Amino acid sequence: MENAELIIRCATQGDLPRLLDLYQHLLAGDERADDASAAEAFGQFLRYAGSAIFLGEVDGILVASCVLVVVPNLTRGARPYGLIENVVTHKGYRQRGHGRRILDAATAAARRAGCYKLMLLTGSKEAGTLEFYLRAGFEQSKTGFQKRLIPVLS
Template identity: 60%
Template sequence: MDHHRLQIRPAERGDLGALLDLYRHLDPEDARPTPGQAAAILERFLRYPGSVILLGEVDGRPACSCTLVVIPNLTRGGRPYGLIENVVTDATFRQRGYGRALLDAATDAAWRQDCYKVMLMTGSKTPATLAFYAGAGFEPSKTGFQKRRLPVRKEP
């Protein structure tokens, strides 16, 4: 594992193109927002308190990313919870420990925001993907339900 080469930082406005390119590794067929739409969405996200899009770089090249949204909460003593979404690693950087390091960084960011839990969902049924999340400390302890307006992403 050479995750010591990975530098993780909050994504900034100038990273928008790199993020959109990374998301192609989630689903190459996914509709991409126009540059104007993407810039407006990122601006809105950057104003969302406590939340962050983390970008992992190796030798200055975008390697992985995930989004952490911190959600206010009126239960659990008023402590918020974190939701991790859009976990992605560029295919050329996989199997090096970068994804796990990224999820650890997202979890640490959630703990600094006093979240009482961090959760994520995956639509994947691939054993390696499920083992990856379990190996990163996430346990399948709840049942998830969703209503969708877009179809489920196809697995390779």
């Protein structure tokens, strides 16, 4: 349904199978976690105060998600910072504003957690992806580096 309402909420343990299915729209061919490993990782994740996995559903279908990790910090008056990761929208539901609304929910949560900044990295060089993040209020203002500990999927 084109005009169905997007319901945004935080993930629970019971959402893991559908969330892992949605992640196939993020990186096709990515190694899927088994149920026990996913449950363990989710439990560890919940121990980061203020952190959440945001889900967007349309008519009961999981169509978008992003992860917010709130990281304790000793600078900036001991205010934490937020990291956004695993931003994904189901291929059949893109270009409808769902990804933007999920990022807005994560941004609001980061503010409530007292974060002084919110960061995300993307490996994409696609102009549309970069423009999406700019339209969502992020600026391309830092230089990012990474050290890959597993090979990059192509």
